Amino acid sequence: MTVDPGGTPDGPADTAMAVDLTAAPVAAAADVPPELLAQSLGQYLRAWWRRVRSGDSGVLPVVLGMVVVAIIFEIITPEHAFLRPSNLVYIFGLSTVYMVLAMAETVVLLLGEIDLSVGAVALFGGVVAFKLVQQPGPGWPWWAAMLAALAICGLVGAFTGTLTARLRIPSFVVTLGMFLLFSGILVVVLGVALAVVVGAVGTALWRRAAARRRQGLVAPPASLTAIRIVLVAVVGVAVVLICTINRGTPLVAVQGVPWVIPIVLVVLAALTVLLQRTRFGRYVYAVGGNPEAARRAGVSLAAIRTWAFALCSATAGLGGILLGSFFFGQYSTNTADPGQLVLYCVAAAVIGGVSLFGGRGKPIHGVLGGLLIGAIAYGVSLLSLGQLATPLQYIVPGVVLIVAVLVDVLSRRGSGSGTRA
Amino acid sequence: MPDIPVTADPGETPGGTADAAMAVDLTAAPAAAAADVPPEILAQSLGQYLRAWWRRVRGGDSGVLPVVLAIVVVAISFQVANPAFLSAQNLVNLFEQSSIYMLLAMAEIFALLLGEIDLSVGLVMGLGSVVVAELVQPTGLNWPWWAAIIVTLLACAAWGAFQGSLVARLRMPSFIVTLGGLLILQGVAIIVLKGALVSIGNSRFTNELVLYDIFWGQFEPVVGWILLAVVVGATGTGLWLRDARKRRHGLEAPPRSLTAMKIVLMAVAGSAVVAICNVNRAHFGTIEGVPYIIPIVLAVLAAWTVLLQRIRFGRYVYAIGGNPEAARRAGVSLPNVRTWGFVLAALTAGIAGVLFASWQVSLTTNIIKSANSYVLLAVAAAVIGGTSLFGGRGKTIHGVLGGLVIGAIYNGLYLLGVSSWWIDVVVAGVLLAAVAIDVLSRRGAPRQA
Numbered sequence: 001m002t003v004d005p006g007g008t009p010d011g012p013a014d015t016a017m018a019v020d021l022t023a024a025p026v027a028a029a030a031d032v033p034p035e036l037l038a039q040s041l042g043q044y045l046r047a048w049w050r051r052v053r054s055g056d057s058g059v060l061p062v063v064l065g066m067v068v069v070a071i072i073f074e075i076i077t078p079e080h081a082f083l084r085p086s087n088l089v090y091i092f093g094l095s096t097v098y099m100v101l102a103m104a105e106t107v108v109l110l111l112g113e114i115d116l117s118v119g120a121v122a123l124f125g126g127v128v129a130f131k132l133v134q135q136p137g138p139g140w141p142w143w144a145a146m147l148a149a150l151a152i153c154g155l156v157g158a159f160t161g162t163l164t165a166r167l168r169i170p171s172f173v174v175t176l177g178m179f180l181l182f183s184g185i186l187v188v189v190l191g192v193a194l195a196v197v198v199g200a201v202g203t204a205l206w207r208r209a210a211a212r213r214r215q216g217l218v219a220p221p222a223s224l225t226a227i228r229i230v231l232v233a234v235v236g237v238a239v240v241l242i243c244t245i246n247r248g249t250p251l252v253a254v255q256g257v258p259w260v261i262p263i264v265l266v267v268l269a270a271l272t273v274l275l276q277r278t279r280f281g282r283y284v285y286a287v288g289g290n291p292e293a294a295r296r297a298g299v300s301l302a303a304i305r306t307w308a309f310a311l312c313s314a315t316a317g318l319g320g321i322l323l324g325s326f327f328f329g330q331y332s333t334n335t336a337d338p339g340q341l342v343l344y345c346v347a348a349a350v351i352g353g354v355s356l357f358g359g360r361g362k363p364i365h366g367v368l369g370g371l372l373i374g375a376i377a378y379g380v381s382l383l384s385l386g387q388l389a390t391p392l393q394y395i396v397p398g399v400v401l402i403v404a405v406l407v408d409v410l411s412r413r414g415s416g417s418g419t420r421a
Numbered sequence: 422m423p424d425i426p427v428t429a430d431p432g433e434t435p436g437g438t439a440d441a442a443m444a445v446d447l448t449a450a451p452a453a454a455a456a457d458v459p460p461e462i463l464a465q466s467l468g469q470y471l472r473a474w475w476r477r478v479r480g481g482d483s484g485v486l487p488v489v490l491a492i493v494v495v496a497i498s499f500q501v502a503n504p505a506f507l508s509a510q511n512l513v514n515l516f517e518q519s520s521i522y523m524l525l526a527m528a529e530i531f532a533l534l535l536g537e538i539d540l541s542v543g544l545v546m547g548l549g550s551v552v553v554a555e556l557v558q559p560t561g562l563n564w565p566w567w568a569a570i571i572v573t574l575l576a577c578a579a580w581g582a583f584q585g586s587l588v589a590r591l592r593m594p595s596f597i598v599t600l601g602g603l604l605i606l607q608g609v610a611i612i613v614l615k616g617a618l619v620s621i622g623n624s625r626f627t628n629e630l631v632l633y634d635i636f637w638g639q640f641e642p643v644v645g646w647i648l649l650a651v652v653v654g655a656t657g658t659g660l661w662l663r664d665a666r667k668r669r670h671g672l673e674a675p676p677r678s679l680t681a682m683k684i685v686l687m688a689v690a691g692s693a694v695v696a697i698c699n700v701n702r703a704h705f706g707t708i709e710g711v712p713y714i715i716p717i718v719l720a721v722l723a724a725w726t727v728l729l730q731r732i733r734f735g736r737y738v739y740a741i742g743g744n745p746e747a748a749r750r751a752g753v754s755l756p757n758v759r760t761w762g763f764v765l766a767a768l769t770a771g772i773a774g775v776l777f778a779s780w781q782v783s784l785t786t787n788i789i790k791s792a793n794s795y796v797l798l799a800v801a802a803a804v805i806g807g808t809s810l811f812g813g814r815g816k817t818i819h820g821v822l823g824g825l826v827i828g829a830i831y832n833g834l835y836l837l838g839v840s841s842w843w844i845d846v847v848v849a850g851v852l853l854a855a856v857a858i859d860v861l862s863r864r865g866a867p868r869q870a
């Protein structure tokens with residue numbers, strides 16, 4: 001018990017360890033992502049490519065999808081308007097709602113469950129928050145209203161989660177019922193109601209990798225960490241530049257980074273830390289990967305499931321507030337169709353790379369998938385389609401959802417890790 | 422095991438004299454066997470039968486009892502709140518509304534029995550209604566009504582085959598396939614509608630008139646009675662002869678008194694329905710007689726009951742719903758049966774679509790969008806009726822009874838002047854309650870969930 005924690009092998013032992021690890025049996029290799037074992041950029045890329053080919057493609061498909069969608073829409077939109085700064089910022093604003101909702105959905109999908117009520121609960125949360133700050137009315141301060149809305153949504157999720165987790169009613173039925181319930185309640189509540197980052201991320205990434213290397217833990221090669229930081233910087237600078245271009249009319253200048261971007265990043269960071277760095281997160285992946293194994297390991301399935309649904313609904317509530325805010329701070333019964341919203345966010349999560357069958361996915365996948373869905377939704381609306389415009393609003397997400405799940409199903413078949421579908 | 426006499430004469434089943442001994446044997450059978458054979462089959466007298474049935478209800482397999490109780494409770498509460506509820510006029514109205522829920526619930530039951538779900542039935546109905554209405558337009562394709570109906574049903578079945586293949590062959594989760602499917606159908610239906618309005622309300626054209634009459638037409642009062650006599654006579658004779666044949670061959674059959682009671686009950690219920698329908702229900706003029714939709718719903722019910730209870734396909738459906746792996750090892754082709762299940766669900770939803778077109782008369786984009794809300798009612802109706810969400814338990818009749826409950830709730834709340842949003846909230850509550858009861862009753866059941 002008196003072993004010095006500093007006694008982990010340092011510098012000279014590194015190479016021996018690397019040999020050991022790369023020579024590890026296949027069984028172990030299946031558990032440890034090959035990237036972790038790579039010691040140079042080349043090795044890392046080869047390992048990554050092997051993983052992509054075995055079906056665990058991570059964010060690659062969604063990034064490729066975004067590029068393809070951007071090119072196609074740039075070509076086919078009238079006057080090639082798709083990639084204008086004003087449109088890009090609008091798409092981002094629109095997508096933030098899908099991003100937040102997709103991140104909410106991700107938490108539940110990771111368990112191998114689904115929440116079809118996020119759309120309705122999100123709108124409900126938004127309406128509650130908006131109602132509470134009305135001046136002739138409750139007149140609460142904005143932060144109190146938001147906290148109250150999120151708490152109420154969290155309670156709704158806890159109720160849904162309890163039904164699913166303790167009674168083992170299939171989650172899609174419970175949440176379908178909740179969807180109907182809240183679509184109704186929504187209208188009743190509504191009545192007539194009218195809402196520096198690069199540096200921090202880079203430093204954090206670098207310091208974490210350096211710390212791991214110092215302690216002799218497996219860490220990505222330094223060159224890769226550098227590349228990542230540069231990438232974050234480039235993307236960040238591009239976003240800021242695009243946002244700072246004047247996108248208003250010549251009379252009214254609209255420029256600057258919209259507030260929603262940092263909001264989304266904060267949610268992303270919070271959920272990522274929660275899912276990747278805390279015990280709760282590990283339990284969520286464990287339950288999603290193999291509930292029986294998790295149960296035997298002493299994880300309380302009911303508690304984890306209930307908390308995940310509560311977390312999902314609270315995040316959805318935030319999405320609803322963003323949605324109301326996006327539509328010029330107004331809410332009416334026509335603002336958004338909760339049914340369509342939920343389909344968009346499930347599709348966004350699955351397109352982003354979250355598996356419908358549980359245990360695979362990250363919050364960042366929800367963000368990327370949400371951006372892709374937002375781009376598609378807005379791109380379709382840019383086209384002058386005449387009578388086809390309305391039907392395509394339904395057909396496109398339907399096709400996208402089915403294709404995304406199809407890819408998920410097929411990639412699970414191709415992957416080496418156990419398929420339980 | 423070469424000593425087993427494989428050449429045993431299949432005619433060696435115990436005859437009449439062995440009956441008593443056999444009954445004793447069977448009732449003394451171990452619990453394992455009793456779980457497989459419904460106790461009613463073993464009962465030899467009415468008293469025994471009722472006791473066996475009560476034992477089964479307490480064991481969690483309550484059949485139609487809860488839904489019949491629910492109908493009685495709903496009827497009494499609404500009658501107290503509004504005396505117009507049980508008037509002949511409103512009862513026919515209620516049944517007409519419920520017929521859509523009944524057909525959609527019968528459609529949903531095919532998917533539920535397989536342990537799957539079909540969320541697209543509402544919009545398959547929506548698409549079917551638009552297609553059938555567009556096909557008979559005199560200014561458009563001007564097809565005869567029967568050709569339009571056949572093509573509509575085929576189109577719906579083809580869509581079911583597509584969704585079923587994705588579910589059955591690629592093993593995609595059915596709720597995702599049908600969720601995506603319903604969105605696509607919504608778009609397709611709006612395209613078929615050409616963004617405008619389509620109507621079948623012009624009585625100058627025979628084809629439109631026939632479609633209109635499917636929902637709104639009725640038999641002459643006398644024809645209603647004749648029809649009832651024919652139906653009760655035929656089914657009663659069939660039932661009696663079947664039970665008599667079973668008894669003659671020494672097979673287990675319900676006691677004679679029970680068969681007779683069933684037939685009498687059928688005659689009484691039928692007479693009540695015909696009598697109610699034959700009351701004049703018009704504010705001005707005369708509207709009386711049995712609506713055409715009653716025999717339509719009964720025909721679908723009879724056809725699907727035979728399909729599920731009497732032929733091999735039906736047994737396979739129950740086998741897969743009960744335990745897919747066991748069914749597969751027994752040689753059942755899972756992909757084929759599952760695909761056909763979805764085809765039949767979509768076909769039934771297509772029949773509902775023809776009724777829906779006839780009911781709405783004029784179809785608009787908004788009506789098509791609203792068709793989506795019917796799917797939850799269909800699932801709720803099936804589950805309230807006694808069909809399990811987890812597959813393998815349920816009958817077509819459950820859809821009809823559950824549809825009646827949903828129709829009664831809608832109709833009753835509407836009569837009380839409750840807004841449609843609150844009605845949705847109530848129905849959602851009923852759905853969740855029904856599912857919770859389903860889950861809990863499965864826990865109480867002797868068979869493993």
